[in-house]
Amino acid sequence: MAEQVAKNARIASTVLKTLSNEERIIALKAVHDGLLKAKLDIFEANVKDMQAAKENNLSSALIGRLDLSKGDKFDVMLQGILDVADLEDPVGKLTLARQLDQGLNLYRVTAPVGVLLVIFEARPEVIANISALAIKSGNAAILKCGKECFHTFTIMSKIVSESLAATVVPKDAVQMIGSREDVAALLDQDKYIDLVIPRGSRELVRSIKENTKIPVLGHADGICSIYVDKDADLAMASRILADAKTNYPSGCNAAETLLIHESLKDQVPQIVKGLIDAGVVLHASESVAEVLAASLIPAAQVVPAIEGDFDKEFLSFDIAVGFTKDVNSAIQHINTHGSKHTDVIITDNKDAADKFLKSVDTAGVYWNCSSRFADGFRYGFGTEVGISTNKIHSRGPVGLEGLMIYQYQLRGEGNIAGDYLGAGGKKAFIHKDIELSSVQL
Amino acid sequence: MAEQVAKNARIASTVLKTLSNEERIIALKAVHDGLLKAKLDIFEANVKDMQAAKENNLSSALIGRLDLSKGDKFDVMLQGILDVADLEDPVGKLTLARQLDQGLNLYRVTAPVGVLLVIFEARPEVIANISALAIKSGNAAILKCGKECFHTFTIMSKIVSESLAATVVPKDAVQMIGSREDVAALLDQDKYIDLVIPRGSRELVRSIKENTKIPVLGHADGICSIYVDKDADLAMASRILADAKTNYPSGCNAAETLLIHESLKDQVPQIVKGLIDAGVVLHASESVAEVLAASLIPAAQVVPAIEGDFDKEFLSFDIAVGFTKDVNSAIQHINTHGSKHTDVIITDNKDAADKFLKSVDTAGVYWNCSSRFADGFRYGFGTEVGISTNKIHSRGPVGLEGLMIYQYQLRGEGNIAGDYLGAGGKKAFIHKDIELSSVQL
Numbered sequence: 001m002a003e004q005v006a007k008n009a010r011i012a013s014t015v016l017k018t019l020s021n022e023e024r025i026i027a028l029k030a031v032h033d034g035l036l037k038a039k040l041d042i043f044e045a046n047v048k049d050m051q052a053a054k055e056n057n058l059s060s061a062l063i064g065r066l067d068l069s070k071g072d073k074f075d076v077m078l079q080g081i082l083d084v085a086d087l088e089d090p091v092g093k094l095t096l097a098r099q100l101d102q103g104l105n106l107y108r109v110t111a112p113v114g115v116l117l118v119i120f121e122a123r124p125e126v127i128a129n130i131s132a133l134a135i136k137s138g139n140a141a142i143l144k145c146g147k148e149c150f151h152t153f154t155i156m157s158k159i160v161s162e163s164l165a166a167t168v169v170p171k172d173a174v175q176m177i178g179s180r181e182d183v184a185a186l187l188d189q190d191k192y193i194d195l196v197i198p199r200g201s202r203e204l205v206r207s208i209k210e211n212t213k214i215p216v217l218g219h220a221d222g223i224c225s226i227y228v229d230k231d232a233d234l235a236m237a238s239r240i241l242a243d244a245k246t247n248y249p250s251g252c253n254a255a256e257t258l259l260i261h262e263s264l265k266d267q268v269p270q271i272v273k274g275l276i277d278a279g280v281v282l283h284a285s286e287s288v289a290e291v292l293a294a295s296l297i298p299a300a301q302v303v304p305a306i307e308g309d310f311d312k313e314f315l316s317f318d319i320a321v322g323f324t325k326d327v328n329s330a331i332q333h334i335n336t337h338g339s340k341h342t343d344v345i346i347t348d349n350k351d352a353a354d355k356f357l358k359s360v361d362t363a364g365v366y367w368n369c370s371s372r373f374a375d376g377f378r379y380g381f382g383t384e385v386g387i388s389t390n391k392i393h394s395r396g397p398v399g400l401e402g403l404m405i406y407q408y409q410l411r412g413e414g415n416i417a418g419d420y421l422g423a424g425g426k427k428a429f430i431h432k433d434i435e436l437s438s439v440q441l
Numbered sequence: 442m443a444e445q446v447a448k449n450a451r452i453a454s455t456v457l458k459t460l461s462n463e464e465r466i467i468a469l470k471a472v473h474d475g476l477l478k479a480k481l482d483i484f485e486a487n488v489k490d491m492q493a494a495k496e497n498n499l500s501s502a503l504i505g506r507l508d509l510s511k512g513d514k515f516d517v518m519l520q521g522i523l524d525v526a527d528l529e530d531p532v533g534k535l536t537l538a539r540q541l542d543q544g545l546n547l548y549r550v551t552a553p554v555g556v557l558l559v560i561f562e563a564r565p566e567v568i569a570n571i572s573a574l575a576i577k578s579g580n581a582a583i584l585k586c587g588k589e590c591f592h593t594f595t596i597m598s599k600i601v602s603e604s605l606a607a608t609v610v611p612k613d614a615v616q617m618i619g620s621r622e623d624v625a626a627l628l629d630q631d632k633y634i635d636l637v638i639p640r641g642s643r644e645l646v647r648s649i650k651e652n653t654k655i656p657v658l659g660h661a662d663g664i665c666s667i668y669v670d671k672d673a674d675l676a677m678a679s680r681i682l683a684d685a686k687t688n689y690p691s692g693c694n695a696a697e698t699l700l701i702h703e704s705l706k707d708q709v710p711q712i713v714k715g716l717i718d719a720g721v722v723l724h725a726s727e728s729v730a731e732v733l734a735a736s737l738i739p740a741a742q743v744v745p746a747i748e749g750d751f752d753k754e755f756l757s758f759d760i761a762v763g764f765t766k767d768v769n770s771a772i773q774h775i776n777t778h779g780s781k782h783t784d785v786i787i788t789d790n791k792d793a794a795d796k797f798l799k800s801v802d803t804a805g806v807y808w809n810c811s812s813r814f815a816d817g818f819r820y821g822f823g824t825e826v827g828i829s830t831n832k833i834h835s836r837g838p839v840g841l842e843g844l845m846i847y848q849y850q851l852r853g854e855g856n857i858a859g860d861y862l863g864a865g866g867k868k869a870f871i872h873k874d875i876e877l878s879s880v881q882l
Contacts (some may be wrong), residue, residue: 014776018799047777053757092799098821104810106820113832114802194832215656215833236855239582243857247864335455358459358533361555369545369853372864379547379849380539380872391554391635392656393834406822408837412810414677416684421815423688431821 002185005142005175006192012172013140015219017112019168021089022074024135027167028085031131034079038155041070045151046124053148065122066149071417077125080383084132087382091138094441097434101420101427103413105434107441111407112138112196115184119208120199121146127156130197131174133385137403142193144177144186146200153178187212195403197386202313217402219389221313221339222252224371227330227356229347230261234270236368237346241319242274243370244344250315253342253374254385257310259330260288262323269295275319276301283309285322311337327352331359338362340395342374342387363389363396409441443626446583446616447633449574450556453613454581457805458553460609462530465576468608469526472572474517475604476812477599483600484510486592487565494589500552507561518566521824525573528823530578531841535882542861542868544854546875550880552848553579554635558627559647561640562587568597572615573636574826577842583634585618585627587641594619628653636844638827645753658843662754662780663693667769670788673703675711677809678787682760683715684811685785689754692859693828694783694815698751700771701729703764710736716760717742726763752778768793772800778804780828783815783837796836804830804837850882 016024035042046068053063092228096108116139120126127143134141145153152420165171177186187208196216198205202336205220226244228237242257260271268291272282276297283305284292292302309320310333324330327345334343334436342364345356352365364374374397376384388394394402419425474763476483477708487509492503507685509515537549561567568584575582580581586594606612618627627634628649637657639646639873646661669684678751685696701712709732713723717738724746725733733743748763751774765771775784779878783805786797805815815838817825822840829835860866 011776014800014802017802018796100814100819100821104814111802209654211488213650213654230499233855240855240857243859247857247859252605331455335452355459359455361458362848364849364851366851367853369851369856370858372858373541373545373851373853373856374849377863378541378858378861378870380541380870390844393846395651395846405832405834405836407803408805408815410805410807410810410814412808412814414674414681414690414815416681417813417819418684418688419450420819422818429819429821 002182002189003192004187005177006115006186008172009140009142009175010172010192013112013114015170016135016140016173017091017138019138021091023168024138026087027135027164028081028132029168030104030163030167031128031135031160032081034159035081035128035156036078038159039074042074042155042159045155048151049149058148062122062148066124068124068152070184073125077128081128081132084136084383087400088138089134090404094436094439095406097436097439099416099432099434100410100429102430104415105411107409107411107439108406109409109441110119110404113403113405114139115193116141116195116197116403117144117193117214118142118197118199119144119183121204122148122157123199124149124152126199127153127160127176131160133334133383133400134174135169135401139403140173142175142186146184150178174420184211187214191212199386202338210260214391215390217388217390217394217398218386219252219339219341221389222254222270222341222387223256223311223313223337223339224253224342224344225257225259225334225338226255226346226371227259227327227334228261228264228271229327229345229349229352230263231349231352232261232264232268232346233348237271238274240344240346240368240370241272242278244372244391245275245280245319246278246317247262247370249317251372253371254315255344255371256313256319258321259324259333260321262325265291265323268292269297272297272321278317280317280319283320287323288321315338316349327355331356335359335361340391341387342366342371344369344371363387375403443623445632446618447556447627447630449613450581450583450616451633453611454553454555454579457576457613457614458532458579460579462488462532464609465579466526468576468605468610469573470520471604471608472569472576472601473522475600476569477519479596479600480515481709483515483593483596486596488721489592490590499589503563503589507565507593509565509593514566515641518569520597522569522573523623525577528841531577531845535877535880536847538806538877538880540873540875541870542856543871545856546852548850548852548880549847550850550882551845553568554844554846555580556634557582557636558585558620558634558655558846559583559638559640560585560624560645562645563589564640565590565593565597567640568594568601568617572601574824574841574844575615576610577692578841580844581614583618583627585624586878589598591619625652628655631655640827653864656831658829658833658835658839659827660693660780660782662830663695663828664697664752664754664778664780665694665776665778665783665785666698666700667696667766667785667787667812668700668703668765668775669705669712670786670790670793671704672769672790672793673702673705673787674789675705675708678712679715681785681787681809681811682713683719685813686716686721686760687719687758688811688813690758692813694812695756696785696812697754697760698760698778699760700765700774701762702771703766706764709733710738713762719758721760724759728764729762748881754780767816768796769775772797776802781832782828783807783812785810785812804828
């Protein structure tokens with residue numbers, strides 16, 4: 001069953017990738033209109049899911065995520081579909097044109113990755129969001145939701161399918177899988193599925209990464225560090241730290257580790273002022289704790305750092321704090337303990353900043369600003385597929401580009417390799433780049 | 442042991458990525474000079490490997506690949522190091538610059554992927570080639586060779602290490618692992634190793650892909666198809682087919698499947714003329730065999746296609762031949778049976794070509810030219826890391842670019858997210874692209 005679903009998605013993807021931007025936009029509008037018309041039915045199903053969640057004593061945070069009628073969530077979700085429809089077409093963009101020889105031209109053209117498997121928990125709006133991203137980018141998608149949004153998922157799937165049926169998008173371009181058991185079987189379909197996108201908890205992402213050979217776009221941990229250099233503006237440091245830690249502590253781009261240049265021993269109370277005022281608890285290394293013991297900082301807000309605190313994503317009003325000898329040891333610490341998400345240096349010294357920006361192996365290297373800017377919308381990508389801590393394909397906040405790859409087109413006039421040097425012939429290649437704007441494929 | 446090697450490579454990679462192009466070029470020249478000076482010692486070790494191979498009755502093809510003194514192989518290998526040194530620096534190239542707000546600028550800068558694991562068999566020149574590619578691209582590399590080139594590998598490793606020791610490249614930037622047992626352990630180091638590059642047989646690539654979670658750059662199969670459309674120039678088809686099949690039959694870009702539009706039944710002898718003249722054996726479908734039986738083509742060059750022939754990489758003077766109803770069924774056949782390497786349409790009909798170019802899900806879609814052009818040097822990449830049939834990161838012939846990823850740099854003046862819309866504040870983002878050539882980081 002999982003294999004058939006994946007195979008059908010693959011076939012649908014080869015049709016979907018040939019559709020024009022206009023055809024894909026019409027399909028997105030149809031999905032938008034279908035969901036809008038069914039708003040009350042969707043809310044009804046959504047209430048059932050929330051009731052079941054309460055009966056099963058699920059956390060109030062989870063129930064809040066389930067609730068599609070909360071505030072303007074439903075309208076935002078629908079507007080999101082139209083926003084994605086309006087984005088620049090990512091398919092078929094020319095990124096390289098080169099004359100290999102007279103009458104033999106090479107073109108590199110963007111193309112959809114193929115088939116996406118999206119696994120999510122308790123976030124019914126992902127159905128609309130991912131359907132939109134997939135169709136816009138020409139990728140087929142298989143959506144797999146957690147059982148906690150079963151009713152909402154069932155009706156929304158039905159509406160998305162029905163809406164697409166009236167368009168030229170093949171029906172298997174977006175398939176929805178309800179049952180829990182299929183996850184493992186789907187994760188085995190590396191022959192047909194090109195990319196897995198998990199939307200949910202750290203545990204979900206980790207368990208998916210451990211159970212598939214298919215590339216996974218996303219991140220399990222966001223252990224972001226802030227290094228306060230000896231030449232830092234301390235008021236700036238205090239302000240950035242408060243924002244990075246407390247603006248949204250459960251965000252993956254929240255700061256979890258604070259490293260302070262050891263020459264700033266006496267200035268630590270100044271540096272952590274913003275954190276202390278916001279009520280953050282400092283998990284202090286021994287030497288930091290010593291310095292703070294002599295300060296006016298409430299003892300309740302300083303606890304000794306224990307083993308693992310500098311490798312921990314607290315996701316709460318807690319931060320690990322330690323001294324570091326210099327920018328080099330800060331870099332080394334982050335390259336060893338960080339999660340390659342986003343890391344910050346605060347300094348007025350350009351040399352130290354340059355060293356840090358060049359040396360830290362992380363998706364986002366920041367200078368004098370908050371790690372909280374690591375976000376596709378803030379970067380101006382229009383949408384966000386996820387934030388990747390992978391080292392290949394896409395890194396950091398990922399927009400539609402992350403769902404694209406390319407194909408090489410070679411257009412000839414009967415050219416054969418055997419006529420050229422290196423393959424038995426005498427002709428040399430020209431290898432002359434062609435101005436992209438002059439090409440009409 | 443494998444973990445320590447991988448960990449050391451990771452640490453070395455964070456230093457290597459900060460070196461300037463000049464520093465990396467000096468290191469490459471040192472490796473070149475070291476190998477040149479030790480030419481005779483290397484040949485001596487190489488002879489031992491070839492003797493051992495003969496004693497172990499290894500194939501003459503393998504012994505040929507082992508032989509570093511054959512023709513100009515050694516000189517070509519050394520020249521390759523200098524050629525790679527001369528390539529444009531792939532590190533630190535600016536690919537996006539955007540003003541998010543006054544004093545808050547986002548930059549996307551190319552960076553090395555990190556740590557490469559290169560596994561190869563019986564090709565000692567890979568040591569020089571990969572060392573050069575890794576150093577030039579700022580990636581650390583772990584090289585693992587098959588036991589058949591043990592002696593050559595041992596001395597060349599020693600020379601590469603000694604040559605690098607006199608430069609600023611960290612000694613663990615290129616590590617060589619001799620023993621066979623470590624492969625499995627190395628393939629488990631997904632925490633430290635970012636990319637595996639296999640150089641060797643299909644079986645090697647397949648076994649690596651099956652035994653690691655680390656992304657593998659390369660391809661197991663090259664099942665390239667050529668579709669001769671009803672509007673094809675038949676003389677051109679015959680010529681391209683002969684080249685694509687026979688110019689280098691053991692190449693992954695050689696043609697393995699020939700699909701002919703069924704309206705060309707009577708022209709089949711004309712189409713396959715080049716193949717027949719070159720001595721190729723046609724593995725013909727029933728209907729093709731029927732047509733050929735009535736022709737002047739030697740019966741010995743036509744055998745019935747058996748199950749699996751249309752999913753087979755012959756790598757010999759053999760090709761599977763079948764009819765197809767139209768361009769759509771050719772596309773469907775290739776999307777089902779191909780290996781996403783390189784596929785060709787021969788036609789004078791632009792609509793059919795456009796359909797094919799858009800719909801075939803393969804790294805190289807070719808129109809009226811030979812599949813044999815699928816090659817990094819022919820594409821003008823200066824070097825080739827491999828040919829990828831993956832769907833993410835890199836596709837088709839891969840140059841140095843395939844060893845690169847990017848980092849986002851965000852440079853601020855104390856900016857915090859909480860001041861902006863969406864995170865509690867009132868400021869809107871500007872999101873204005875900056876002309877790349879005007880940026881001086």
